[in-house]
Amino acid sequence: MTVSTKHLPYYISAYKINNYMKKVSEKWVKQQVVKTLKGLGAYYFYPVANGYMSIGIPDVVACYNGTFLGIECKVNGNKPTVLQQKNLGSITKAGGFSVVIDEHNFKQLEEFILQHQEVLWNER
DSSP: OEEEOTTSGGGOEEEEETTEEEEEOHHHHHHHHHHHHHHHTOEEEOOOOOTTSOTTOOSEEEEETTEEEEEEEOOTTOOOOHHHHHHHHHHHHTTOEEEEEOTTTGGGHHHHHHHHHHHHHHHO
16 A cells, blocks of 8 residues: 655555555655666666756666666656657667566566566577
């Protein structure tokens, strides 16, 4: 069960794990994504936002076994912006994979990567 707590900084979401409430931020979701990528041995980086780069770039850019991944992290039911959706679509159109990860589906990231990797290897 998700409890909206918009009065907290960064629109922190809270959800129940093992009978206690856990506060979740986008930073926490990114940390879970990185743990998964490290566990797989994937290359990854966080694009640093500054005045000189394009906006809408995914939060985490990764490569696993030759497959490009754009991973946008969200929390509290937030959706990607129009520019983020455009960039995620461009990644998919170019043959990579793009995914939006939140506090509810972060545990499925490894399964998603491995399933899609298997499909790619079978096509080669």
